[in-house]
Amino acid sequence: MGKKKKVQAITPMGEDFARWYTDVITKTEMVDYAPVKGFMVIRPYGYALWENIQAAFDKRFKETGHQNMYFPLLIPESFLNKEKEHVEGFAPEVAWVTHGGENELAERLCIRPTSETIICSMYAKWLKSYRQLPFLYNQWANVVRWEKTTRPFLRTSEFLWQEGHTVHATFEEAQEETLQMIDIYREICEDYLAMPVVVGQKSEKEKFAGAHATYTIEALMHDGQALQSGTSHNLADHFAKAFGIKFLNKEEKEQYAYSTSWGVSTRLIGGIIMVHGDDYGLVFPPKIAPTQVVIIPIAQHKEGVLDKANELKNKLSDLRVLLDDNEAYSPGWKFNQWEMKGVPVRIEIGPKDIENGQCVIARRDTSEKISVSLDEVENKVKELLDEIQSNMYNKALKHREEHTKAAKDMDEFKKVQSEALGFVKAMWCGCAECEEKIKEETGATLRCVPFKQEDIGSDTCVYCGKKADKLAYFARAY
Amino acid sequence: MGKKKKVQAITPMGEDFARWYTDVITKTEMVDYAPVKGFMVIRPYGYALWENIQAAFDKRFKETGHQNMYFPLLIPESFLNKEKEHVEGFAPEVAWVTHGGENELAERLCIRPTSETIICSMYAKWLKSYRQLPFLYNQWANVVRWEKTTRPFLRTSEFLWQEGHTVHATFEEAQEETLQMIDIYREICEDYLAMPVVVGQKSEKEKFAGAHATYTIEALMHDGQALQSGTSHNLADHFAKAFGIKFLNKEEKEQYAYSTSWGVSTRLIGGIIMVHGDDYGLVFPPKIAPTQVVIIPIAQHKEGVLDKANELKNKLSDLRVLLDDNEAYSPGWKFNQWEMKGVPVRIEIGPKDIENGQCVIARRDTSEKISVSLDEVENKVKELLDEIQSNMYNKALKHREEHTKAAKDMDEFKKVQSEALGFVKAMWCGCAECEEKIKEETGATLRCVPFKQEDIGSDTCVYCGKKADKLAYFARAY
Known part of the structure; x- marks a missing residue:
């Protein structure tokens, strides 16, 4: 493009990626910082993008039989406490409402950080018979998580998202739903956002607080860091037991139900920006661009x-x-x-x-x-x-492939990481200690054990050297 | 319809209208009561109706040049305090967040009861020159108002709504916008919701806290009570002065801007139910029915x-x-x-x-x-x-006309009200005392001074008998 000049000095990516990101999102008027620390104002140009993203997901949710609904913003403290792992995971980061008007409340209410607890309490009330199942519901809502370090779209104390909450008669059906939804996330990310993702399972350490298993889509940003872009959880009967979601099965016996939850958020906007953007600013995939x-x-x-x-x-x-x-x-x-x-x-x-x-x-x-x-x-x-849509996808895929390297031991792990950040594929024995040590030594977290396993010419754990049958993706992450 | 039986005993309207309403909304699974008092769960059938209502309004907002955006849920206490009338109106009914995670906050944050204060604080930052004007923005959001007496859809501690917030260079332009939006509300209510409305101006006593003038659409429910169904406020330069929304005008002089705000909410769902419903349950206008x-x-x-x-x-x-x-x-x-x-x-x-x-x-x-x-x-x-769409509108209009009576003095006022509840058209001198006295004696509030003034054969105030040039609508209201 020859003699073109940049209109408003955007810091080049190569110079300082974090400043590039901040410049791009503010100078294009996607977003602004709110008066309360950690909160964001999504400006019209950013919100128009979100509306297009929403529409793409919402259509697929409805095509697969899900209906939208809306649950209250505020959750009684006692509800949060019912699922032990869940409260441990979320209590440190919730905002508490203590006063309504001029009166102190008898029980503190938390602003939903996610809605499993309040939704499950109602599901327990509604569900009577297997004939009503499955419950296939979703809500588009705002949630609040009190974060210490924030960056617009990527991590903010309030964000917009959808949270699907389904109930099933069997564990297998819940598992099927969990996998269906992570695949729909993959599909929309790839087909609409032109953002290739690695699909796989989270480790025990990284899974959702209260889940039996968490599945994730992980995208690679331009700077070689990963972004967890959507997750789908098989909650087994954990929340059903905590909240008493029971039903009469075909044999007329009372049994606990199985539930799932799954969500994507305004974080995706940050992903789109960091996957496709360049030194001249934003580059939007045609299918979701506010202006095509x-x-x-x-x-x-x-x-x-x-x-x-x-x-x-x-x-x-x-x-x-x-x-x-x-x-x-x-x-x-x-x-x-x-x-x-x-x-x-x-x-x-x-x-x-x-x-x-x-x-x-x-x-x-x-x-x-x-x-x-x-x-x-x-x-x-x-x-x-x-x-343009397919070219953008292919370009992003090429970038990811160029920044995905295999490593058989920690020397190799550190070497490939020192050359350029990206995904490191390595064998993992499955133990949390190795996962933790790798993080300590490299800053890379275990992003997922991908569905697509492959042979990297090793069958021993990249950290401890013991027998390992799982290939995992590691990366530094947002 | 002959021998038809009601599936699930709905209390007949004539027996107990309030119970009829509760039966209809719960038995049709439109809504349920949330675990926190005063909050509601909007179930899929209710939410699908809301999505159709939203789509109808959103389309018209966009056609008239408005864009959507999203502002934070939480507002610093100091912001609320900046506009004197505004804080007096809203402080008694806001929910306060005092703790984030494990820490007490330095300043309390209120959950937005409406967003003028936080939005105006950002507008003050963004606006520099007359060239940027007008700002024509809207947001779809949840708001919280700590209500003592609640009823699903009609008055709840949390509800969903849209709030438009616009900024203009002159008072006249702000007035034009205010009137345009109340007319769009009228249009959607009549054309989509099949719900006839009276359009007019609120009295000083009933206007929005902080507004120069408030316009309203008022619908008449089946039981003869009125429902305020949407309002549009000309805020003049009140919020601009409180928050410093200034710009350089064409003459390169700094001046304060003029702003408006306008909103409709999930309350409309209650209106649709109470305007069209019958003893067999809901009756939905085809244009917004979840299932046609x-x-x-x-x-x-x-x-x-x-x-x-x-x-x-x-x-x-x-x-x-x-x-x-x-x-x-x-x-x-x-x-x-x-x-x-x-x-x-x-x-x-x-x-x-x-x-x-x-x-x-x-x-x-x-x-x-x-x-x-x-x-x-x-x-x-x-x-x-x-x-069906036009028949439903005509039927509702006929009902309203049959329940709208003129009264020249308080005897007549009380007489028509005792025959059947509905709108009472009466001349009003404009003073707050008469308005207050009428309320005390009849339970009817001044719903609005309608744009369409008419001659009811009297030119004296229905209460004090002094010269009066305003016709006003009075009714008991939700």
């Missing part, structure tokens, strides 16, 4: 230019298209502005183009520019959006 | 019946259609069940119908049944849904 096409008229004061630009806009009206006819800024300024904002396709149209019956189309992902006849522009743009 | 058409197969075990029912379902697939092929229940039970759930159109199809190439269509609003050829069913159902 921006039309920028050249010499818009000249007769016929704005008319043609509007004509073009109308032609593309089944896309998310924006005509930037703001007179206060030059086309060059607008090019840079919308490039920074990550709009996948830019169309330039000026007097000369109109004379030749064409316009210029520029791609955000590769910076290529082509001239297209005005008759063909509709098809060409749609074709291009598809191409 | 339910197909009930007769003798579904007989060959070909379920095939035909599925064929029918596919034909109607651009509607929200549900085929109830549950074997555990009889068609008769299903008729009553879906009637109670307010589905606008029911289709019955059995072996005899199939033989005759037809099906039976029943309307929820009038209980009429007709036989329709299977070739025409698609057009007929769509036609019928339109007809």
